[in-house]
Amino acid sequence: MNFKTFIKECNNRDVFKRLSIYLVSCWLLIQVLDVTSKPLGLPDYSVTILLLILIIGFPVNMYLVWVNYAKNLKIDEDEAMSITRKSFKKIYFALISFASVIAMLLSLAIVNNNFLKEDVMLLPKKIASNNIAISRFGNNTGDASHDDIGKMASDWLIHGITENNIGQTVSPKVIDDYTEILKTSSNINQRNDMIRSYFNPGKIITGNYFLKEDKLILQGFITDGTIDEILISFKSIECSIDNPLECIESLKQLVLGYLITEKDKAQNLQETPPVYKAYKLLLEAKSKSEEPEESLKLLDRAIAIDSTYFEAKVLRVANYYNRGLFREADSLRKLIKPTRTNNKRQQNLLNFYHALIEGNNRRIYSTLLSEYNNTPFDLKSNQSTMTVALEFVNKPEVVSSIFDKIITDKMSLDDCEYCQYRIYAKAKADIELKNYDEVIQLFKDISLTKENTYLFQSILIATYIRSNNISSLKNLEASQSLIVSKGDLDEFYTFSIKEFLLQNNQKAAKEYAHKLLKSYNTNTAQNEAIAKAYFTIGEYEKSKEILVKLLETDAKNMKLISLLAKNYFKIGDLKKSTKTIAQLSALKKPYEYGEIEYEYAGYYSVSNQDELALDYLKRSIAKGNRITLSTFQNDPDFIDYFETKEFKDILTYWH
Numbered sequence: 001m002n003f004k005t006f007i008k009e010c011n012n013r014d015v016f017k018r019l020s021i022y023l024v025s026c027w028l029l030i031q032v033l034d035v036t037s038k039p040l041g042l043p044d045y046s047v048t049i050l051l052l053i054l055i056i057g058f059p060v061n062m063y064l065v066w067v068n069y070a071k072n073l074k075i076d077e078d079e080a081m082s083i084t085r086k087s088f089k090k091i092y093f094a095l096i097s098f099a100s101v102i103a104m105l106l107s108l109a110i111v112n113n114n115f116l117k118e119d120v121m122l123l124p125k126k127i128a129s130n131n132i133a134i135s136r137f138g139n140n141t142g143d144a145s146h147d148d149i150g151k152m153a154s155d156w157l158i159h160g161i162t163e164n165n166i167g168q169t170v171s172p173k174v175i176d177d178y179t180e181i182l183k184t185s186s187n188i189n190q191r192n193d194m195i196r197s198y199f200n201p202g203k204i205i206t207g208n209y210f211l212k213e214d215k216l217i218l219q220g221f222i223t224d225g226t227i228d229e230i231l232i233s234f235k236s237i238e239c240s241i242d243n244p245l246e247c248i249e250s251l252k253q254l255v256l257g258y259l260i261t262e263k264d265k266a267q268n269l270q271e272t273p274p275v276y277k278a279y280k281l282l283l284e285a286k287s288k289s290e291e292p293e294e295s296l297k298l299l300d301r302a303i304a305i306d307s308t309y310f311e312a313k314v315l316r317v318a319n320y321y322n323r324g325l326f327r328e329a330d331s332l333r334k335l336i337k338p339t340r341t342n343n344k345r346q347q348n349l350l351n352f353y354h355a356l357i358e359g360n361n362r363r364i365y366s367t368l369l370s371e372y373n374n375t376p377f378d379l380k381s382n383q384s385t386m387t388v389a390l391e392f393v394n395k396p397e398v399v400s401s402i403f404d405k406i407i408t409d410k411m412s413l414d415d416c417e418y419c420q421y422r423i424y425a426k427a428k429a430d431i432e433l434k435n436y437d438e439v440i441q442l443f444k445d446i447s448l449t450k451e452n453t454y455l456f457q458s459i460l461i462a463t464y465i466r467s468n469n470i471s472s473l474k475n476l477e478a479s480q481s482l483i484v485s486k487g488d489l490d491e492f493y494t495f496s497i498k499e500f501l502l503q504n505n506q507k508a509a510k511e512y513a514h515k516l517l518k519s520y521n522t523n524t525a526q527n528e529a530i531a532k533a534y535f536t537i538g539e540y541e542k543s544k545e546i547l548v549k550l551l552e553t554d555a556k557n558m559k560l561i562s563l564l565a566k567n568y569f570k571i572g573d574l575k576k577s578t579k580t581i582a583q584l585s586a587l588k589k590p591y592e593y594g595e596i597e598y599e600y601a602g603y604y605s606v607s608n609q610d611e612l613a614l615d616y617l618k619r620s621i622a623k624g625n626r627i628t629l630s631t632f633q634n635d636p637d638f639i640d641y642f643e644t645k646e647f648k649d650i651l652t653y654w655h
Helices: 003-012 015-036 046-068 085-114 144-163 172-181 188-199 244-263 276-287 292-305 310-322 326-335 344-358 361-374 379-391 396-403 417-432 436-442 453-466 470-483 486-502 506-519 528-536 540-553 558-571 574-587 595-606 610-622 636-641 645-651
Strands: 132-134 203-212 215-224 230-233 237-240
Touching: 003 015, 003 085, 015 046, 046 085, 132 144, 144 203, 144 215, 144 244, 144 276, 144 344, 172 188, 188 203, 203 244, 215 244, 237 244, 276 292, 276 310, 292 310, 310 326, 310 344, 326 344, 344 361, 361 379, 379 396, 379 417, 396 417, 417 436, 417 453, 436 453, 453 470, 453 486, 470 486, 486 506, 486 528, 486 636, 506 528, 528 540, 528 558, 540 558, 558 574, 558 595, 574 595, 595 610, 595 636, 610 636, 610 645, 636 645
Parallel strands: 132 203
Antiparallel strands: 203 215, 215 230, 215 237
């Protein structure tokens, strides 16, 4: 039979119709996945994998069309151009073979280009061309004391680019963090290769500086972020070594002029740079973040030298806030004014700290998100945004997209503290979403050590108990008992008790309460954990006795007061129960962010006063209380309310 006859017969048998349905369906599936992959949090290569499956499926579909339609239709032997079933089948299967070869070649090409190239699945995909990496400026003066000049040049360029909304920036510190964690060579070529591989910026800005007698010579240039090609080399800038900011400001204006002109945007006026000595003190203060008192002294000195130094003033507010000195932080915040009324980034930072101090969680999240969008690859900013999304506004569903912005597969957790906190936040979000298998996968290559137990132990306990994987919990308990301190092991028992109660497993909770009590000499040891354990197993008198003694030396401890009131209620002494819980009212003070209301809510829940319990829970969240792995939906005191509309409204209060 000839090919024309074959085509006609395929048309008669609806072969083309069946195959076209498959092709159109494939096209629609690809379009839908391309639009929805990001909102669904799917990886960038999802569309590629779907395309592979559909290409391989085409010859399979041809065969299914034959089996289900074409082969079973009778052939009219009386037609002028009659054909035999055998000849039709021979040509049809030849076409299936040809389609299979083409599908195989296309599949191999796609796999080779997308999955077999080194690290392609580990690195971020090409990001928008408005991302700009600021690489370290080379100090060619021969004097390490001048390193700060390069740091300030980078900082000042980042400030100008961000303030003018020219693009997202990747700072030298972020690049240095990646270089250290990845053990990348300091060789400039390897460093730039790492920058392109991990950040794929549209442009890389760098430069160097050297001395010519008593003059500082500063050079800068911009290279293409994709290929190693210089886009522009700026003229050398000369200034006194005693006033390097003059050179830095001149270079910044040249860089901004180039970037803004290229983007066809009007250039905005810039603020006056800080006094150089003040800037050096700020750098030193940042390096001493683990010593808050010393860091504060350095910040005060920087502000004394330059009273207009905005960043130093903001960091001073952060210093007081992080130490729980909220009144002082608030007073200092009120004294700060943006250096320009239309400086959006400065105003956003002030709004962020204002929201923090007043407990406006929704605004905390929105302002931090705005700051994060300027520097999405900064490990600290990335981790902070994940934490705020989880604990301040209860949005675990957004955490994965923030986490996936930075690929840390090759980074050593021992060398990267913020990497550890990012994993903790990601795992906590997966627990809230009941994605327990993802938590297990996340910890597949992470071993608990003495150093990280305090952070990761509770994550694994919650995962195993909530997924009813008790054998893994027992294995974890056995391994932890060999390496951790007694205090950490007692924390293991205490958190396990809470998690079993959360699953309404009273038997297992009491088992672990007895383990905790056995680990102590309960005749001499007295602490909150023992009191809670006795409360769990129903020995309220013993729990009460311990709490009364503890409150003799810690009379303002809200948790102890609340637990004592619960014990009195369980014993049946309602008068003392009411009198004890009323002591919380005397502890009210500004900036306590709903902690007292939360303790009231726990007491009212245990004492079966449901309306009051829910009312105080709402007051607590409204005052800025945070959702942790032990509060609100993770607190067994409120287990009876989990499915109620009132409780769900509390959890979404800041949405």
